[in-house]
Amino acid sequence: MTNQNVIVSDPRSGLESSFLSFSPAVPGPLPPPGRFIAVPAKKSFKNIESAAGDHGANRITALLDSMRASSPPRRSSETENLKSWIVHHPSALDMFEEIINASKGKQIIMFLDYDGTLSPIVDDPDKAFMTAEMREAVRDTAKYFPTAIVSGRCRAKVFNFVKLSELYYAGSHGMDIKAPAKGRKYRNGNNQTVLCQPAREFLPMIDEVYKSLVEKTKSIPGAKVENNKFCLSVHFRRVEEKRWTELAEQVKSVTKEYPKLRLTQGRKVLEIRPSIKWDKGKALEFLLESLGYANSNDVLPIYIGDDRTDEDAFKVLRDRG
Numbered sequence: 110m111t112n113q114n115v116i117v118s119d120p121r122s123g124l125e126s127s128f129l130s131f132s133p134a135v136p137g138p139l140p141p142p143g144r145f146i147a148v149p150a151k152k153s154f155k156n157i158e159s160a161a162g163d164h165g166a167n168r169i170t171a172l173l174d175s176m177r178a179s180s181p182p183r184r185s186s187e188t189e190n191l192k193s194w195i196v197h198h199p200s201a202l203d204m205f206e207e208i209i210n211a212s213k214g215k216q217i218i219m220f221l222d223y224d225g226t227l228s229p230i231v232d233d234p235d236k237a238f239m240t241a242e243m244r245e246a247v248r249d250t251a252k253y254f255p256t257a258i259v260s261g262r263c264r265a266k267v268f269n270f271v272k273l274s275e276l277y278y279a280g281s282h283g284m285d286i287k288a289p290a291k292g293r294k295y296r297n298g299n300n301q302t303v304l305c306q307p308a309r310e311f312l313p314m315i316d317e318v319y320k321s322l323v324e325k326t327k328s329i330p331g332a333k334v335e336n337n338k339f340c341l342s343v344h345f346r347r348v349e350e351k352r353w354t355e356l357a358e359q360v361k362s363v364t365k366e367y368p369k370l371r372l373t374q375g376r377k378v379l380e381i382r383p384s385i386k387w388d389k390g391k392a393l394e395f396l397l398e399s400l401g402y403a404n405s406n407d408v409l410p411i412y413i414g415d416d417r418t419d420e421d422a423f424k425v426l427r428d429r430g
């Protein structure tokens with residue numbers, strides 16, 4: 110496939126691992142590394158969410174701290190923390206029976222993040238391919254349950270990776286939602302395919318900021334700006350750490366001109382998006398409503414994701430009980 114690095118899960122950071130939000134986690138035997146049930150309760154990752162216009166030195170420092178926090182060094186003294194983390198976040202695979210029991214009489218709806226969940230985390234965002242085996246698993250899932258991919262990437266790009274027309278796609282962190290092109294089974298009443306684009310008015314602004322960021326950051330080796338249509342990603346995975354301050358300053362120097370945009374952070378990526386109240390959690394709520402399950406108890410939504418942005422969806426599920 111590719112010969113680039115595949116980044117291995119590290120549950121301690123909360124950023125290089127995958128979580129399955131399902132139900133209150135019951136401490137069980139230590140699971141093998143992989144995906145975990147996350148109880149999206151008290152401890153939430155610190156989110157660098159600010160008006161993009163706040164350009165002070167404190168903000169740059171906070172931003173840098175957060176960039177560093179997305180890649181904590183491995184220390185053997187952390188082994189105990191890791192064990193205790195795993196006890197409180199047991200593997201979903203160890204609770205399969207509980208999941209089956211909880212789903213009895215309910216319509217399961219699957220929500221899947223893409224990067225780090227369906228595909229491995231790799232150095233080059235353009236090469237984050239999913240395996241044929243994973244594609245088959247998703248295809249099988251969609252045969253039985255309405256299934257949505259909820260990604261920070263633009264919808265077209267994530268579709269090109271997944272290539273399954275029977276799914277819902279919510280690209281740009283949920284700001285671009287489309288129903289399955291194939292079949293009418295799960296479409297909404299109006300039979301529309303593009304269901305929701307709450308940030309349309311921001312398109313010209315996002316394009317402008319994209320061009321400025323490409324120009325500004327071109328002097329930093331490894332920096333990559335990705336246009337995700339309704340939002341932007343500035344990748345620093347391949348940037349030397351000693352140049353992160355410079356990169357953060359460059360990003361801030363552009364975004365300070367756009368108070369209607371905000372800055373968030375994912376795995377070795379700064380994300381610029383419209384300051385509207387819309388995120389992966391809102392997308393999940395929108396899709397449940399479109400499918401006729403807004404306030405229903407007859408539904409079991411399952412969301413699998415690995416990143417800070419997925420926590421918005423975990424919170425919605427927690428709040429639904």
Ligand SMILES: O=P(O)(O)OC[C@H]1O[C@H](O[C@H]2O[C@H](CO)[C@@H](O)[C@H](O)[C@H]2O)[C@H](O)[C@@H](O)[C@@H]1O
Nearest residue numbers: 223224230231232234237260261342346376378
């Ligand atoms: O919501 P997601 O589907 O998880 O998308 C979040 C971001 O994923 C991609 O970046 C991440 O994956 C890359 C490929 O493995 C990796 O190189 C990068 O460091 C990660 O942050 C994507 O490129 C971004 O645009 C998405 O926002």
